[in-house]
Amino acid sequence: MSLAALAPELTALFADxxxxxxxxxxxxxxxxxxxxxxxxPAAVRYAAADDSTLSRLIRVFVLRDAVPATELAELLGATLATKLIDARAVTVDRSGTVRLVLDIRPHVIVGENRWVFSDADASMTEHVPGPDHxxxxxxxSLSLLQSTPVTPVDTVLDLGTGSGVQALGQLGTAEQVTATDIHPRALELAAAxxxxxxxxxxxxxxxxxxxxxxxxxxRIVANPPFVVGLPEVGHVYRDSxxxxxxxxxxxxxxxxxHLAPGGTAHLLAAWVHTHEQSWAARVASWLPKRGVAAWIIERDVADPAHYVGTWLRDESIDPRSPAAAARTEAWLRHFDEHGVTGIGFGFVAIRDIGDEPSDIMAEPMPQAFTDPLGPEIEEYFDRIGWLRERTATELADATYLARPGLAREDISQADTDAGVGFAPAALRLTRTDGPRxxxxVDKHLAAIVAGLHPHGLSxxxxxGLYALxxxxxxxxxxxxxxxxVVDLVRHGLVLPAEVIL
Structure with a gap:
């Protein structure tokens, strides 16, 4: 019995x-x-200690507690319990005690209740992920889901699907979804x-x-094994x-x-920082000189020691252990040999633009925000496409709109020269939506933006009126x-009337 064969029956039971x-x-x-x-897990187990069906499901499928086989049969039905055992999702010991060895857990993916089949992690039980985890x-994966559009398209590729998370986010948006992986076990779990x-x-x-x-x-979406390190594979899900x-x-x-005309790619990526080359130039050099618009967004930068420690913990290695010491030394030495001063992490969004010269923007986005980035990325490509098609004269003759919700911030600080009161320190225009x-700006630009209207003056x-x-x-x-104004349009603080009307 395969996991995929039993999955519909199991998820139907979960939903009910x-x-x-x-x-x-x-x-x-x-x-x-x-x-x-x-x-x-102890606090969760305490809260789910009653004998309700939902508490028992939490103990078996979230906490992965060992239970008598008879209890699993009572909870799921004897037939489905047997199917789980046959599919090796559950182990049985000599005393008839069973334990779930997979992670079959509910999630909300793009607003839909879904259940993801994957290998058990170390979140609820002591566990060291194996090489084929x-x-x-x-x-x-959650951050990539948030940064990927869900507007309708014909075809989607989920490159390196793993347990199928990114493809789940595209269900219902595409006529055909294709998912690939080098790892047979990943395809088995993704199929389930x-x-x-x-x-x-x-x-x-x-x-x-x-x-x-x-x-x-x-549309292409990919959460590849992007961990930056030595050229070796310790864990297939993260090491290339x-x-x-x-x-x-x-x-x-x-x-x-692999992009169709006008198609887009939405990728997680990591890159090194060195003294010899800026990270922005490094990543931009990976893209062709013609044919793409790209937005490269750096969300975080880690120093080498922090980066290594993070990924050692990811594989459940105690940073204080001799094994961690040896791995850390080898990893940091490799970084030193290649002049690595930091490791950046973020998103790369790419749109096919035919045979035009490539339009590539690479910038940090360190600010906190909660709105999904996917709609912003689609709008970004529309905004820069509009900019790309216009001369400076045409830009001056166009009409615009200050984005709804745009805030003007007049910032003052204590006046240290006068010793009393406040003195103007900055004038700022801030989006209250999207990536914030x-x-x-200066007072002149702020006043000009305030005067823009999509049905008004260019x-x-x-x-001209303000100057007069x-x-x-x-x-x-x-x-x-x-x-x-071009810079404000790129970041969506100001919108061209032709884009919104």
């Missing part, structure tokens, strides 16, 4: 029992739910994840883009066998050739206003 992410949270209460997220839903969701997904085995050679897709950031370079550089971009006319009212030289003011 309320064994969903929201159902568990409501059942446990806020304190125990937070303990669940922190990986503190198939990861479930982690922080990286898709079967449990009632989805038809094309599954292909092979490395990188080899299974889809010659094919193009409207390529040196340093070679895995990210491979996926970023080859994704464009903020730009420092930028040139607005600048304030006895300023119009052409000089316009020459500075146009590039400033």
């Amino acid at each position: 029992a309320g064994f969903t992410a929201d159902g568990i949270a409501a059942h446990l209460g806020p304190d125990a739910t937070e303990a669940l997220h922190r990986g503190e 198939v990861l479930g839903v982690g922080a990286a 994840t898709f079967a449990g969701a009632g989805a038809q997904v094309e599954l292909l085995q092979g490395a990188w883009f080899e299974p889809v050679a010659g094919r193009r897709f409207d 066998g390529l040196n340093l950031d070679g895995a990210s370079e491979l996926v970023v550089s080859r994704a464009p050739e 971009w903020r730009h420092d 930028l040139r006319e607005t600048v 009212a304030n006895d300023l030289e119009e052409e000089a003011l316009l020459d500075s206003a146009v590039p400033a």
